[in-house]
Amino acid sequence: MKPAPLRLGYLPLVDAAPFLIAQSLGFAKREGISLELRPAASWSALRDMLAMGVVDGAQMLVPVPVASALGLGGMPARFEALQILNMNGNVIGVSQRLAARMQNDGYEFDFRDARKAGAALLRACGKTLRIGVPFPFSTHAELVDYWLTHLGLPLPENLEIRTVPPPLMPDALDAGEIDAFCVGEPWGSAAVDRGLAHLLLPGTAIWGFAPEKALTVRQGWAEDNPDIAGRLMRMIWRSCRWLGTDRNRELASDILSDKLPITAEVIDRAMTGRMLTSLQGQEQATSYMIEFFRGAATFPWRSQAAWIGMRLAQRHGLDPIISAQKAAATFRPDLYRFHLRGIGADLPGASGKVEGALSVPTAVASDQGKTILLPDRFYDGQVFDPDATNSG
Amino acid sequence: MNLHIVVVEKDPERAQMIEEGLRGAGASEVTIISQDRGLARKIADCHPDMVLIALESPSRDYLEELTLATGPMDRPVAMFVDKSESNMTEAAISAGVSAYVVDGLRQERIKPILEAAIVRFQMVQKMRAELSATRRALEERKVIDRAKGLLMRARNIDEEEAYGLLRKTAMAQGKKMADVAQALVTASELLK
Numbered sequence: 001m002k003p004a005p006l007r008l009g010y011l012p013l014v015d016a017a018p019f020l021i022a023q024s025l026g027f028a029k030r031e032g033i034s035l036e037l038r039p040a041a042s043w044s045a046l047r048d049m050l051a052m053g054v055v056d057g058a059q060m061l062v063p064v065p066v067a068s069a070l071g072l073g074g075m076p077a078r079f080e081a082l083q084i085l086n087m088n089g090n091v092i093g094v095s096q097r098l099a100a101r102m103q104n105d106g107y108e109f110d111f112r113d114a115r116k117a118g119a120a121l122l123r124a125c126g127k128t129l130r131i132g133v134p135f136p137f138s139t140h141a142e143l144v145d146y147w148l149t150h151l152g153l154p155l156p157e158n159l160e161i162r163t164v165p166p167p168l169m170p171d172a173l174d175a176g177e178i179d180a181f182c183v184g185e186p187w188g189s190a191a192v193d194r195g196l197a198h199l200l201l202p203g204t205a206i207w208g209f210a211p212e213k214a215l216t217v218r219q220g221w222a223e224d225n226p227d228i229a230g231r232l233m234r235m236i237w238r239s240c241r242w243l244g245t246d247r248n249r250e251l252a253s254d255i256l257s258d259k260l261p262i263t264a265e266v267i268d269r270a271m272t273g274r275m276l277t278s279l280q281g282q283e284q285a286t287s288y289m290i291e292f293f294r295g296a297a298t299f300p301w302r303s304q305a306a307w308i309g310m311r312l313a314q315r316h317g318l319d320p321i322i323s324a325q326k327a328a329a330t331f332r333p334d335l336y337r338f339h340l341r342g343i344g345a346d347l348p349g350a351s352g353k354v355e356g357a358l359s360v361p362t363a364v365a366s367d368q369g370k371t372i373l374l375p376d377r378f379y380d381g382q383v384f385d386p387d388a389t390n391s392g
Numbered sequence: 393m394n395l396h397i398v399v400v401e402k403d404p405e406r407a408q409m410i411e412e413g414l415r416g417a418g419a420s421e422v423t424i425i426s427q428d429r430g431l432a433r434k435i436a437d438c439h440p441d442m443v444l445i446a447l448e449s450p451s452r453d454y455l456e457e458l459t460l461a462t463g464p465m466d467r468p469v470a471m472f473v474d475k476s477e478s479n480m481t482e483a484a485i486s487a488g489v490s491a492y493v494v495d496g497l498r499q500e501r502i503k504p505i506l507e508a509a510i511v512r513f514q515m516v517q518k519m520r521a522e523l524s525a526t527r528r529a530l531e532e533r534k535v536i537d538r539a540k541g542l543l544m545r546a547r548n549i550d551e552e553e554a555y556g557l558l559r560k561t562a563m564a565q566g567k568k569m570a571d572v573a574q575a576l577v578t579a580s581e582l583l584k
Contacts, residue, residue: 042452045490054485073459136456163457165450168428177429316460 003034009055015086022239031231043135051077060216063137065330081214087297089290090203091188094180099198111284114205114379118151129156132164132178140182143206150380185270199277209376230339244293295374302328303352306386346370355384396421400445410512417508432457443492489513532570539573
């Protein structure tokens, strides 16, 4: 097989792992891909590189292809998601000033209960709360918005969700520009290690199984290049399967620490779900802190895109039903089935599911009957049924 | 007609170079912003026609908020990635500059400015590359000097012999002299 050149763009984060591992451990070579990885310094730069064809595919925040379909944020092109690269992986943290106030009010940082944490945060913050998220279109922004607006409590007069690039998050906290953040690892841990933040919750406390980054391409690219698209998807699937195996995680942290500006010890916290919540605090064991493979993590469920599309529409004054439909179309479970059939991938029978319905691991119908879905509850117990028009 | 351009650049020397180029191309007002703090707000307060920022700047994502500023559908600031000008956009990307323009600013007014920006950013890029090459050369010379010193003391040879020995070893192993020198320095530190 003649090696086919392929260029993928990424941001140096823990969840760039499927790309980095594909290159380091030969999954690219196995598919006859001559892989060129291009780091980018910002999500907007990466999105433009993808739009302009400087790269063929990119690690992208899941809401970005959705926002492109809704015409939000001056997107230069339409995108679609071929596969999910990882579920979860985010943390919410507060400044030491806020943490001290919350503690004085009797809040015990349990790193678990989103309702209690939200109530304590709103009580302690006063009139102003500025929360940093990496990008206007990000799972982080969706988690924070869902969390705060579903507490059933009055929100601070000056509530701001601000964009702060992840590597700059600790600095923004230090400079007093934000009071709290929701960010992907390792940047939450980086803020803890600098003594600037106390971690409040993992993202999973708000939505148990939230799609985070997706293998994203320009709309139509996968159909125009079926051979290379198939190789790319098989490569990523194998990489994710390797990452989803517990005994590989330590080696994964080692390999990643070579490629990212972070030590293996810090990467390990997210990889093993043993989070250090503050410099004084103890380690908190967190289930499903970051998932690359288990629970059909790689499958692009249209219901996940629909949920994000509906939430974005509600915030930006668009029709939620039409937006949910447009959003769902940016996820391509059809291509997933087409390209991953016959390599051992278990293919779920449905393309969408009810989001938020599972509180324990649950088996669902698939072609090999092996798919176990993981708990995906929203903290307030709501469910999202993409087929029901009155959902949300 | 006025054309107000904001340039986001930390280094004052580079910023000045870019500003000169833009004025030469017809920009009537150029504002340099060198700090990330409150970047989105500062830019919004300027009401610029165009914003230029290095593609490699992580601060770029701050600007994305502007594309949502007063309601998503009237987009006061649109991004300049226009397929009809794909040559120029590619040139911009390879020069490492990204641009945001106010929606409705006419193409013929953007073009000369962006062309000037591309030329200046290319110059900046070249300067940066030269600077890092110089820095690397300096560091390599330093480590070679240290390795020479180690060899001179350990084997009681003069500087020229030490240099020759390093060069011979590097050639024999098909490595760079600086790498051989670095290995020697690292090893000697371990043996201390």
